[in-house]
């Protein structure tokens with residue numbers, strides 16, 4: 001659960017299961033490009049000097065060919081592949097949706113869930129009726145003493161009520177799974193949206209209150225009542241937000257490590273019966289638990305003590321409506337939710353087609369049932385073999401890089417090498433598929449299916465408490481175009497969906513594949529040694545293995561990157577946050593560097609003629625171009641602002657240019673001069 005993802009498009013924050021993600025990340029769009037390549041000379045704009053703006057040089061052709069579709073907040077090469085995968089998933093789902101006695105149990109579930117989601121007429125006809133039992137439960141609450149059980153129940157059906165609770169390996173003992181309690185309960189993307197005082201943020205809060213009010217009106221409240229209730233929601237969420245850590249503070253696992261136990265945690269929650277909450281959620285007691293943010297839970301407790309029950313009910317009603325607005329409630333709710341989260345916050349002009357959202361929904365709910373079919377059709381064993389070979393080559397290159405560092409002591413190097421050698425590589429899909437037999441999917445019951453899917457996932461997650469960690473488990477579904485490193489398991493995970501053009505191709509040469517997919521493999525490996533990952537040892541325990549002097553030298557190097565990214569103005573008035581993006585920036589630079597080293601080895605072993613040009617470029621130039629072309633992305637200014645404020649990844653333009661500016665080897669390949677923009681006086685380098 002404590003992990004780092006590579007891409008922003010798919011929006012997977014740390015502790016994603018604990019901090020329920022607001023629907024701000026709708027992506028993807030129209031028909032995918034006909035043929036995709038890793039290195040694509042037709043995307044290059046020769047009128048741009050590669051030493052002036054390499055991103056523009058490598059991507060302008062792509063930009064010209066790919067105007068931003070109206071239903072997109074950003075559209076790039078990741079989206080191209082994401083869309084292609086989604087089209088494949090749609091075909092699988094449409095087949096599975098045809099009732100037939102020969103369907104397998106999994107096909108019945110994914111097919112009927114897809115059909116239920118697609119049946120907008122039935123959803124509109126039903127109105128709020130399917131949600132009425134839940135609305136009635138909240139309305140019937142008679143005293144604050146009943147809240148713990150109700151909050152627990154709402155969380156099991158996927159409602160972001162006040163906080164998050166889930167299983168996670170103990171920071172001190174990565175082999176033992178305990179319960180983690182984390183801050184949550186917000187409707188805006190993250191806590192600073194409630195505290196910033198600039199004009200744009202003030203306006204966004206006003207628009208948020210308007211949105212909440214309109215949702216209440218749709219649920220049957222008179223206008224004036226709805227407005228007052230929306231103000232109540234904002235007031236409660238603002239208190240929660242102010243007591244929460246910033247997203248930058250959350251990056252340091254030490255800030256999130258506060259071991260406690262049921263008795264001690266119970267004593268701090270004087271207005272909230274933890275016993276009743278635990279009974280409602282059926283959370284096993286593993287003895288130890290983690291109160292990730294004590295300040296937040298103190299404020300939550302105080303809030304329950306001094307807020308009238310009627311106001312708490314309003315807050316819960318809002319989060320209930322919000323949780324199901326996407327694809328389970330009538331169109332009016334769906335459109336209202338899209339309007340605020342995708343249009344107002346991120347600039348989308350049109351809503352995605354229904355089939356796309358329903359496909360993504362089934363992937364989210366039953367990703368391994370869908371993924372099993374996907375893998376059998378679209379992930380050949382040869383792709384897995386080549387991916388594994390690349391991963392091993394890049395691991396070896398990283399080992400040689402660590403050995404050659406001039407700033408690290410032999411003592412720390414030995415520990416780093418131990419950790420590197422202990423990294424486990426997971427490629428494609430799980431060895432053992434998830435069992436969905438206990439999940440009931442009823443055709444025609446979209447809302448009930450969504451509730452039961454959340455309950456199934458909640459129970460599956462909690463069942464891990466008190467058991468040894470299952471390192472074979474995956475946090476991403478096989479069709480996902482993304483990858484992650486898990487610091488508590490010390491493993492890298494590359495889903496099958498990623499190993500396709502434009503990121504990887506069996507038909508293209510090593511320069512293209514190492515520049516692109518190789519840099520991603522390097523990126524994930526380097527996460528084990530970024531500002532966050534380096535705090536975990538080879539077994540995944542949060543344990544310092546650095547000498548003081550090496551730690552200081554690491555921090556000095558990291559600080560160079562913090563300053564470099566702090567200086568970038570993403571949209572007028574909004575700079576990138578160098579500390580928030582540090583881990584990703586370290587991984588980008590280190591990952592590309594070790595992919596380069598690994599590729600040089602391959603080239604040398606193959607006696608590659610480094611001066612021979614293909615499509616007009618030498619092999620080393622092709623390596624850098626393939627790297628930059630993976631980042632070709634069009635982004636709306638609204639989304640760019642949201643990204644700068646919330647995303648640990650820098651926008652794609654800088655993931656290309658800023659990283660390359662730090663590598664003199666790149667400048668050498670294109671004969672760039674000191675005075676050129678792609679050359680900086682003092683390049684940063686950690687790994």
Ligand SMILES: [Zn+2]
Pocket residue numbers: 004005006007523527583584587
């Ligand atoms: Zn990453």
